[in-house]
Amino acid sequence: MGKITTHVLDTALGQTAKGLALRLYREEADGGARLLSSAVTNADGRLDRPLLEGDLLEAGRYEIRFHVGDYFRSREQSPPSIWDVVPVAFQVSDAEQHYHIPLLIAPGAYSTYRGS
Structure with missing residues (x-):
């Protein structure tokens, strides 16, 4: 079963980023973006459940906006x-x-990668 997950680390403080809001969007055929889910990171800098999973996950272009x-x-x-x-x-x-x-x-910086 496919899913989208994330975690956030505050490298300036050397700790997880607790309480960071984020939103997941999927690009629509007309070029717009549809909000699929939103969440806030927990004490481990992770989410309590995937942003999207199972039959809701389809091939396409997605964007996570980290606030x-x-x-x-x-x-x-x-x-x-x-x-x-x-x-x-x-x-x-x-x-x-x-x-x-x-x-x-x-x-003053940020980076990302595909995790496992």
Whole structure:
């Protein structure tokens, strides 16, 4: 059964990013984006359940929008982050696979990769 999962690490603090809001969208045929789910990371920087799984996961283009600006502002980190929302767009070609999309964040940088 295919699914989309994520986790977020705050590399500036060397810890998980607890309380970070994110939203998953799927690109529609008309070029628009449809909101499929939203969640907030738990104490482990992960979600309590997949963003999408099973029959709801279809081949297509998806985007997770990580609301890192709100996360950093809530922690009053110095220096403040220049990032507001980090969009990570990716292609699902096989709806039976597990797509794990982690995000590593800091006030001045971010990176991602395909996890396992």
